[in-house]
Amino acid sequence: MIVAARERLIVALDVPTVGEAEALVETLAESAVFYKIGLELAVAGGIEFAGELAAAGYHVFLDLKLHDIGNTVERATRRAAELGVSFLTVHAYPQTMRAAVAGRGSSDLRILAVTVLTSWDDSDLAAAGIQGSVAETVARQAAQAREIGIDGIVCSAAEAAAVRAIVGPDMALVTPGIRPAGAAQGDQKRVVGPAAAVRAGADYLVVGRPIIAAPDPKRAADAIVGEIAAAAAI
Numbered sequence: 001m002i003v004a005a006r007e008r009l010i011v012a013l014d015v016p017t018v019g020e021a022e023a024l025v026e027t028l029a030e031s032a033v034f035y036k037i038g039l040e041l042a043v044a045g046g047i048e049f050a051g052e053l054a055a056a057g058y059h060v061f062l063d064l065k066l067h068d069i070g071n072t073v074e075r076a077t078r079r080a081a082e083l084g085v086s087f088l089t090v091h092a093y094p095q096t097m098r099a100a101v102a103g104r105g106s107s108d109l110r111i112l113a114v115t116v117l118t119s120w121d122d123s124d125l126a127a128a129g130i131q132g133s134v135a136e137t138v139a140r141q142a143a144q145a146r147e148i149g150i151d152g153i154v155c156s157a158a159e160a161a162a163v164r165a166i167v168g169p170d171m172a173l174v175t176p177g178i179r180p181a182g183a184a185q186g187d188q189k190r191v192v193g194p195a196a197a198v199r200a201g202a203d204y205l206v207v208g209r210p211i212i213a214a215p216d217p218k219r220a221a222d223a224i225v226g227e228i229a230a231a232a233a234i
């Protein structure tokens with residue numbers, strides 16, 4: 001997958017209002033073209049905003065992490081496809097993934113399966129009653145996603161190389177939990193730096209707080225794009 005460095009950075013617009021999201025997009029206009037709208041903004045007018053951003057020519061990742069009965073997931077996915085967004089997330093359970101693939105149909109929407117959240121480690125899986133390590137669980141989910149016809153995987157870049165070996169070159173690997181040197185880890189447990197993520201085979205890097213909470217978000221975004229470009233050139 002050959003994509004320009006700037007298009008591989010996905011900025012998470014994890015802010016409370018559409019107004020703040022619009023201001024960030026304006027600040028980052030020359031630095032980023034791909035934006036993620038997640039749960040916080042979605043419940044504050046963000047879904048309509050996602051459609052507007054897509055209509056304005058940006059790449060949009062609608063991160064709703066769907067997981068429900070098949071009929072509901074299939075129908076919600078169809079509505080998301082009508083918004084013109086590029087990516088939609090669902091949790092990596094087989095029934096949910098099959099329903100999303102059916103809802104996507106032949107539209108341009110790409111379905112991403114969220115494996116083990118990057119804020120989880122082996123003990124969080126055990127606490128949820130899920131047997132096996134993070135590495136084993138992500139590998140199983142990636143293989144199931146490939147079988148079902150999912151378009152991409154969300155995982156930590158710590159698993160990117162293993163996932164790439166399972167899914168092959170055509171599925172997108174989208175990695176949150178990115179932390180440039182010196183950035184606060186926050187609630188993330190499986191973090192990787194931008195250059196290391198690219199070297200591990202990540203196609204897209206999702207970055208929220210290290211950019212949106214930085215004193216100078218544009219500078220922070222430019223530094224990450226620079227790291228992506230340098231690592232991709234090696």
Ligand SMILES: O=C(O)c1cc(=O)[nH]c(=O)n1[C@@H]1O[C@H](COP(=O)(O)O)[C@@H](O)[C@H]1O
Nearest residue numbers: 012038116117118154176177206207208209
């Ligand atoms: O689906 C996601 O985007 C996602 C999956 C995951 O496993 N971990 C994860 O952090 N995310 C999202 O990626 C973003 C990471 O934000 P920061 O930790 O602020 O960089 C947030 O919007 C999360 O909702």
